[in-house]
Amino acid sequence: MTSGATKPKVIVLAGTAGTGKSTIAAKLREIFRTKYPDVDFLEGDTVHPPENIAKMSHAIPLTDDDRWDWLKKVSELSSQSAQKHSGLWIVTCSSLKKKYRDLIRSHSPETDFYFLFLFADRLLILDRITKREGHFMKANMINSQFSDLMLPDAAETLASTVDVDGKSVEQVVQECQADLKKFVAGN
């Protein structure tokens, strides 16, 4: 646990496949290292059970039941990492539905989670995923990702959405930093 009354903080880079979660997580890590030297990020995809990866590789969308244990693991591992590494951690995790975010939060109540959604229109994501090589997630999964997607509304606290359409990585990073300013500085 970190000192004082501050809870450990986890930034969850959320959104459908191909929105730039890993790209932006790596940039934010470099930025936040000036204040949190030990901060790093967990790639949520690396803790999926092999059955989930096999399903997605065969273009079979995951169900809620496929996702529960994975979401608990994402919650646990990132919360523990925040506690061990100067109080801040980053994780990439689609977190598509509100009930998934609720589970991540309630599974590690000792930690504050901020869900930062990256969002772009389906056609842009389709184009990116079609061009991306060597990833298990293929373009034929995009429709199911969008039908599960439930962006946070104004009533959901510690959550926001950055529209990435037509924006460079640098522009997206700037908007993410602005959204996270209060969360990261609030200690």
Ligand SMILES: Nc1ncnc2c1ncn2[C@@H]1O[C@H](COP(=O)(O)OP(=O)(O)OP(=O)(O)O)[C@@H](O)[C@H]1O
């Ligand atoms: N703002 C941007 N402009 C143009 N291309 C981008 C931008 N952000 C990311 N990309 C590119 O889009 C592709 C998807 O990015 P990335 O792998 O970071 O997304 P992701 O959300 O982590 O995907 P997944 O969840 O499927 O692993 C990559 O080829 C990346 O280089």
Ligand SMILES: O=C(O)[C@H](O)[C@@H](O)[C@H](O)[C@H](O)CO
């Ligand atoms: O909830 C899901 O369906 C999955 O997490 C996917 O979103 C992928 O793991 C990820 O985005 C990689 O493309």
